[in-house]
Amino acid sequence: MSADLVQASNLWPFIAYIVAIFAVIAIMLAIPRFLARPRPGRATGEPFESGIVPVGDIHVRLTVRFYPVAIFFVIFDLEAVFILAWAVAFREAGWLGYIEMLVFIGILLAALVYLWRIGALDWRTERQKLQDARLKI
CATH class of the missing domain: 1.20.5 (Single alpha-helices involved in coiled-coils or other helix-helix interfaces)
Structure with missing residues (x-):
C-alpha cells in the first residue's frame, strides 16, 4: 500500500x-x-424586549468607547483558544513549543501593557478624568 x-x-x-x-x-x-x-399581527412592527414594551425612544446611542474594549476582549479571548490547543499538545510540542508559547504570551502581555499605557482600556470620560486629577491635588 x-x-x-x-x-x-x-x-x-x-x-x-x-x-x-x-x-x-x-x-x-x-x-x-x-x-x-x-402571520403578521398587530404587534409585528412594534419593538419588544424581555416581555416589556419599551417606553420612550428605542434608539439608544452607545458611546464609541465600548467598542474597542469589546474588540480587545474578543482578541484576547481568541488567544486563550490558542493557548488551550497548545496545552493539549504540550508533550508533542516539546521544549521548542514551550519556548514558542512563552514568546507568544510575552507578545500578548506587551500588547496588553501597551493598550493599558495609551489608555485604550480606560472607560472614564474626560470630565471624570479631570475630577480624579482635582482629587489627587
Missing part, C-alpha cells in the same frame, strides 16, 4: 465530518422555511 493511499484513507473521516456539517446547516435552514408561515 503506497503512502498516498494510506494518507487518503486517513482523510475520509474529516471529509465525512465536513459533509455532515453542511447537511446539518442545510437542514437547519430548510426546516423553518417549510414549517413557519408568516
Whole structure:
C-alpha cells in the first residue's frame, strides 16, 4: 500500500465530518422555511424586549468607547483558544513549543501593557478624568 493511499484513507473521516456539517446547516435552514408561515399581527412592527414594551425612544446611542474594549476582549479571548490547543499538545510540542508559547504570551502581555499605557482600556470620560486629577491635588 503506497503512502498516498494510506494518507487518503486517513482523510475520509474529516471529509465525512465536513459533509455532515453542511447537511446539518442545510437542514437547519430548510426546516423553518417549510414549517413557519408568516402571520403578521398587530404587534409585528412594534419593538419588544424581555416581555416589556419599551417606553420612550428605542434608539439608544452607545458611546464609541465600548467598542474597542469589546474588540480587545474578543482578541484576547481568541488567544486563550490558542493557548488551550497548545496545552493539549504540550508533550508533542516539546521544549521548542514551550519556548514558542512563552514568546507568544510575552507578545500578548506587551500588547496588553501597551493598550493599558495609551489608555485604550480606560472607560472614564474626560470630565471624570479631570475630577480624579482635582482629587489627587
